[in-house]
Every structure is written in structure tokens, then in C-alpha cells.
Amino acid sequence: MQITSPSFKDNARQAMADADLQRALGNVEKGFINKRAKAVAKLPEFEDLRDSARDIKNHTLAHLDLYLEHYEKKVTEAGGKVHWAADAEEARKIILDICKSVDAKRITKGKSMISEEIALNAALEASGHEVSETDLGEYIIQLRGEHPSHIIAPAIHVNKDQVEADFRRVHDKLPPERNLEAPESLLAEARGILREKFLSADVGITGANFLVAETGSSIIVTNEGNGDLTQILPRVHIVTASLEKIVPTLEDVSQILRVLARSATGQEFSVYTTLSTGPKRAEDPDGPEEYHVVLLDNGRSSMIGTEFQDMLRCIRCGACMNHCPVYHSIGGHAYGWVYPGPMGSVLTPSLIGVDKGGQLPNASTFCGRCESVCPMRIPLPKMMRHWREREFERHLSPATTRWGLSAWAYAAKRPKLYKMITRLGAMALNLASRNKGALRWWPLAGGWTKYRDLPAPQGKTFQQMWAEQKKAARS
Amino acid sequence: MTKRPRVSRTKTQEDTEAESGFKPGDSVALFVTCLVDLFRPSVGFAAAKLIEGRGGEVIVPQAQTCCGQPAFNSGDRDTARDIAKQVIAAFERYDHVVVPSGSCGGMISKHYSELLADDPQWAPRADALAAKTHELVSFLFDVTGMTECGETFEGSVTYHDSCSGLRELGVKRQPRRLLESAGVNIVEMKDSEVCCGFGGTFCVKYPDISNTMVGKKTANIAATGAGTLLAGDLGCLMNMAGKLRREGVDIEVRHVAEILAGMTDEPPIAGSHENHEGDL
Numbered sequence A: 001m002q003i004t005s006p007s008f009k010d011n012a013r014q015a016m017a018d019a020d021l022q023r024a025l026g027n028v029e030k031g032f033i034n035k036r037a038k039a040v041a042k043l044p045e046f047e048d049l050r051d052s053a054r055d056i057k058n059h060t061l062a063h064l065d066l067y068l069e070h071y072e073k074k075v076t077e078a079g080g081k082v083h084w085a086a087d088a089e090e091a092r093k094i095i096l097d098i099c100k101s102v103d104a105k106r107i108t109k110g111k112s113m114i115s116e117e118i119a120l121n122a123a124l125e126a127s128g129h130e131v132s133e134t135d136l137g138e139y140i141i142q143l144r145g146e147h148p149s150h151i152i153a154p155a156i157h158v159n160k161d162q163v164e165a166d167f168r169r170v171h172d173k174l175p176p177e178r179n180l181e182a183p184e185s186l187l188a189e190a191r192g193i194l195r196e197k198f199l200s201a202d203v204g205i206t207g208a209n210f211l212v213a214e215t216g217s218s219i220i221v222t223n224e225g226n227g228d229l230t231q232i233l234p235r236v237h238i239v240t241a242s243l244e245k246i247v248p249t250l251e252d253v254s255q256i257l258r259v260l261a262r263s264a265t266g267q268e269f270s271v272y273t274t275l276s277t278g279p280k281r282a283e284d285p286d287g288p289e290e291y292h293v294v295l296l297d298n299g300r301s302s303m304i305g306t307e308f309q310d311m312l313r314c315i316r317c318g319a320c321m322n323h324c325p326v327y328h329s330i331g332g333h334a335y336g337w338v339y340p341g342p343m344g345s346v347l348t349p350s351l352i353g354v355d356k357g358g359q360l361p362n363a364s365t366f367c368g369r370c371e372s373v374c375p376m377r378i379p380l381p382k383m384m385r386h387w388r389e390r391e392f393e394r395h396l397s398p399a400t401t402r403w404g405l406s407a408w409a410y411a412a413k414r415p416k417l418y419k420m421i422t423r424l425g426a427m428a429l430n431l432a433s434r435n436k437g438a439l440r441w442w443p444l445a446g447g448w449t450k451y452r453d454l455p456a457p458q459g460k461t462f463q464q465m466w467a468e469q470k471k472a473a474r475s
Numbered sequence B: 001m002t003k004r005p006r007v008s009r010t011k012t013q014e015d016t017e018a019e020s021g022f023k024p025g026d027s028v029a030l031f032v033t034c035l036v037d038l039f040r041p042s043v044g045f046a047a048a049k050l051i052e053g054r055g056g057e058v059i060v061p062q063a064q065t066c067c068g069q070p071a072f073n074s075g076d077r078d079t080a081r082d083i084a085k086q087v088i089a090a091f092e093r094y095d096h097v098v099v100p101s102g103s104c105g106g107m108i109s110k111h112y113s114e115l116l117a118d119d120p121q122w123a124p125r126a127d128a129l130a131a132k133t134h135e136l137v138s139f140l141f142d143v144t145g146m147t148e149c150g151e152t153f154e155g156s157v158t159y160h161d162s163c164s165g166l167r168e169l170g171v172k173r174q175p176r177r178l179l180e181s182a183g184v185n186i187v188e189m190k191d192s193e194v195c196c197g198f199g200g201t202f203c204v205k206y207p208d209i210s211n212t213m214v215g216k217k218t219a220n221i222a223a224t225g226a227g228t229l230l231a232g233d234l235g236c237l238m239n240m241a242g243k244l245r246r247e248g249v250d251i252e253v254r255h256v257a258e259i260l261a262g263m264t265d266e267p268p269i270a271g272s273h274e275n276h277e278g279d280l
């Protein structure tokens, strides 16, 4: 997928000018924030559960190699195969080879951000496979030739009328006079189309919310049940997952599941929580003949032991973006790659490089709302600040910023000089405001005065007035 | 899962002293913040008046400039560290340090320790300063046990919860309780806990996004119909005031300390005011 993160500012401007998008973003608030708050309020031990979820993942990350090896052993014992992919290209090649080896024509897919990260659909289509996304949101954006703008609600930027138009355009064998007014009718139509895809697929590809070391199981959490049909009906099931999805035991998973759905959609539990362990056994009524897991690294192992390790606790619940006022303003596509919002602002520079993704961790007010809702207690603002430090060290921040900062720092470290400058500054600003109480323009403050007035100083600085008062009191 | 019992009772004077160690006569160093120093000294005087009202002896150390946030949040850790040391050296000798800003207060009480954690000489000094540094309203309410502000203010007010004060320092009920004691009618705005889009250098680095954020904020403020907007951080206040003025919305904007100290003679940051001739 094309990376547009370096033009983040332009992307953001376009997004803010897009009336349809702005309308759709209003739903994030109604849809997610209030529901999460209600779900959390109903569970007194929620904060304690966040602590234990964090601890479980911290423990896992400290022993990642051990748990991954155990996981591979268990998958193999169950008759499946684990493939290790160092990067996106390797992952694509592994998956293409599997598809080729079973002569796959039709492929169904459950929702997977890893599939987005490795740009799997384009690769599969280029080698002649027919690929169908089966999650409704993913299906919609596939029809539109777009990418997800949210990690759990991929089509949150699309409104109902647009979906209707897309369905009429693509489902051209259906009677044109059919009524698609009600949202349910769209759902029913998608269901009908997808059912046929499920039944005729050769390979089913899903993501994974968790990989369980204890049992070699992969777990997906869905609301539509499409994931189950994707992994049970075809001859071959391929799980694509990044390696930090590993969790030691089923008990651990059940702890984390208690915070996942509540944080994501405000549900106590998702409608389906599905485990799959290896291919169909002799006594099973159904299931795939082959079971593969493609374990993707793609830069994650190099985050271990750095100040970004905590990011690997992320369970992709989306709460950070749902509560982010920057995300609310610009939506997900403006971030320019796979992962949007605060988690994307930390993860993207790790995975594609800070030279390309560096805008993202800068575009934050550090309001801290993301961290306050993150079920895994990931210190997102702190890690965005670490990216700014890396940029600063490597002289990647803009020259004007660096120059301004060093001039300011020079004065801030010399209180006497600083006092002189601020006195002059207060006077100049005050004069320029001509007693109107505010300025409409000021040199170097264009970013401010483009949209707001600059309130004028009261006249003298506090230090100046305080010193004068003390002097007067003494005399 | 064990549940923590919730005990609620009224704080007595001794409780407060035992918890915080504040006694009348204690020295209280005022970290005035760079924005208050330059733009709105009246907030500093209001803070001093309030602290003196609780019996504290106010000192304004001369070596203060800024808390270092611009450097810290721009990734310039070395400069941030230098400034942190300068602040520690200038303030550590006093009994308490008070800051009329949640964001600068949070910088000193949460981030200095993090910045200097690897420095065996400075880390304990940073921790010690952090422990006695407080945001102004939280100092008055939580540390000195102030429950009545002794002033009266007529009119309805809406209160913006600035992010660092709210999330780093837990400032939420304290200003409301004290305002209510002054007879203020608080009309809560929608999303009072959502960022106003200031974010320090963010508002000039990403002016378009910042504008969208502050535009939502001013709409929520205006929808309350309140005559006055208050908050505890001058950065956010200037951002919201600047936007309200540009939009031509006439709401008085002030720092909460000005109301609590009964110092409303100064013209507000924005909005018309009987003494504010020539405005608008």
C-alpha cells in the first residue's frame, strides 16, 4: 500500500474539507465513546483488569522467544504449520506459495490488519486469485478500492448512501428496482452475495486477536460470524498474525478478553470468540484439511528492549483513536498508512521508519485521553515524545523549529536576559494591540493568527510588577 | 478481586495538615509560568492573594523562566534537563511550590523525575521537588483544605478541564467546589474534558487541525449560554479566547484564580467587560 504519511498535513486538510467524512466522524463519538463509558461503569474491577492485562503482556514480551517456540510446537503437534516471515515480502511469498500449492482459485478473508500491513489482497489478485473480504466493513471498502480508516470499523468513513450506490454498481446482476432504503436490506444483500463466496472458497485467510502458546490455538473475535465461515469451510485455513499476538495461556486470554470488547465497542463480549487449533481431526465433522500460521515480524522484534516495547502490548481495540480529538478531526486515512490514531502514531514510525512516519507523533497535543482509555495502559503520549526525541537527535525536525527552539533555550537558561526580553515583548505586543486587547497578526505567529486573535499582554510582566510592588513596600 | 472500601467523611484541619504538612507560615514559592508572566500577570497576583489568604508566605524566585515543556515536547531532552535543574535549584528550598497551570505543574511534578531518573545526583532532588509541587487550585483545596473561597461571583460560568491538570494531576472537582462556594452557577459544556487544541507548539505546527479542535470547543462553550468561561491554564484560555474573539462571540474568558481571588476588575482575556472600553 502506498505510504502517504509524509504528506500528513495535506491529507489532514483534505479530510477536514470533506463534508461526508466529517459527518461520518460524528458517529465515532456516539457509537463508541458513550458505549465504552457505560460498559466500564458497569464493571467495578475494570481498572484492576487493565492492570492484569498489562502485566500479562509485559510478562509475555519479556519471554517472547520462549512462548513463540512453545506455540510453534503446539501448532505442529495439532497438525498445523507455522511459517516465520521476517517482513511483508516474505509473508506474501509464503501465502502465495501455499495458495499455489493447493491450486486455489477463490479465497475468502476475515478481517485482518496484518493483511493490510503486508498488502496481501493486491498480491493475491496480481497472481490471479479471486479475493473476497467477508467482514461487512472490509467488503464495502474492497468494493470501493479503499483501505480501512479505523482498525475495528474499517468503513467508518463511509455513509449509508455511498454503500447503497456501491452495491448497485457492483451487484449488477440483481434487479435494479430493488429497495435498499433500510440498512438491514444492505446487510441482507451482502449476506446473500457472501454466502456463495464462502461455499466456493478454496482458501480462507483470517487474522488473529490472540495466539495461545499453551494450546497452539489462534483466536478471533468478531460480531458477524464471517470469520467462522472463512476458517471452517475452505480446504485450507491460513492465519496471518504478528508475533506479539502471543499470550501464554487460555486463562490469560480470558482476562484480556474482558477488557477488549468493552474498550472497543462497549460490549461485554463480542458476539463470536472463535478458537481454531490445527486442521480437521478424524473425529471432527468439518474444518480445513490444512492449517497454516504465518507469523510476521516486520520490525517488531527490533522494538523489544527499546522505549517502544510497551507498544507491543496493543490488542488493537481502537479505543485510543475513538477518543482522540485529532482522529475525530481528520479520520483515519490522513495518517497515510495502515494504522491510524494514537496507536498508529507510535507504531507507524517503528514499522516504516521515522523519516517517513515522523509527522504522526508530532501531530498530538499530548492531551492524554488515549492513554487514559487504553486497556493495556500503553503510555502513548510518552512514546510519541520518544519519537520526537529520535527525530531531534537525527536532525530530522524542521530547521525553523530547531532554530526557534535553540534561540528560546538560550534565553530560558539565562533568567536575567529572559526577563529583559519578556519585558520588551510584553511592551511591544501591548503597543501593537493599540488597546484593543488583542492582535489579529504578529510576526512568526501566523499559525496562531490565521484562525484566532492573539490576546494582548496586560502591559508589564508579572516579574516586573512583583519587583516594583516589593520595592514600594520596602520604601 | 478485592474491592477497596470507600470511606467518605469531611476533612478536619488536622487531617489536612497531617496529609500535606501545610501550616500557616509555610513558605510557598510561586512558579508563575512563562505565559502568565508575559500575558496575564493578574493571574499571578490572584494566585499570590489566594495563597496568602491560606496563611502561606509567598515567594517568587527570581531565577524562573519557563518549566521547559517546549523543549521536552519537541524532543530536545538536553535543554529540558538543563531547565529542569535550573528550576529545581531555584525552588527546592521552599516548603511548597505552586503553579497556576496544570500543564506546567504536571511538567514539574510528573516529568522532571522521568527526565533526571538516570542522574544519581539530581534524581532525588527532582523527586523531592515533585512531591511538594502543586497546581494552584489543587493546592488550595487538597493541600491547605480550603473549602470556601469567601468571594461572591454573580452569573453563570462554564468550566473547561485542561488536559494535563485533569489527567496528570486529577484536577476536576476542586475548582468546581470552590466556585460553588462563591455562589457561581456552573453550566457544564458538552465535552468539557476534551482538548481545546492548544497543545503548546501543536497549535502553530498544525494550525488547521488545532483550529478544527478549538472550533468544536467554542461551539460547545457558546451552546451553554454561560456568560463566563473559566479554566486553570492560560495556554488553553488564550486559545479559546482568541477563537471566541475571532468568531465574534461575546463571552468573558478568565483564569479561575481571578474569580476565586475576587480580582475581576482587570479586563477579561476576551469578551466585553464594563471596564474594558475600546474593546471589540
Ligand code: SF4
Residues within 6 Å of the ligand: A313, A314, A315, A316, A317, A318, A319, A320, A321, A342, A343, A370, A373, A374, A375, A376, A377, A378
Ligand atoms: S493502543 Fe491501547 S487503546 Fe489503542 S488500539 Fe492498542 S490497546 Fe487499544
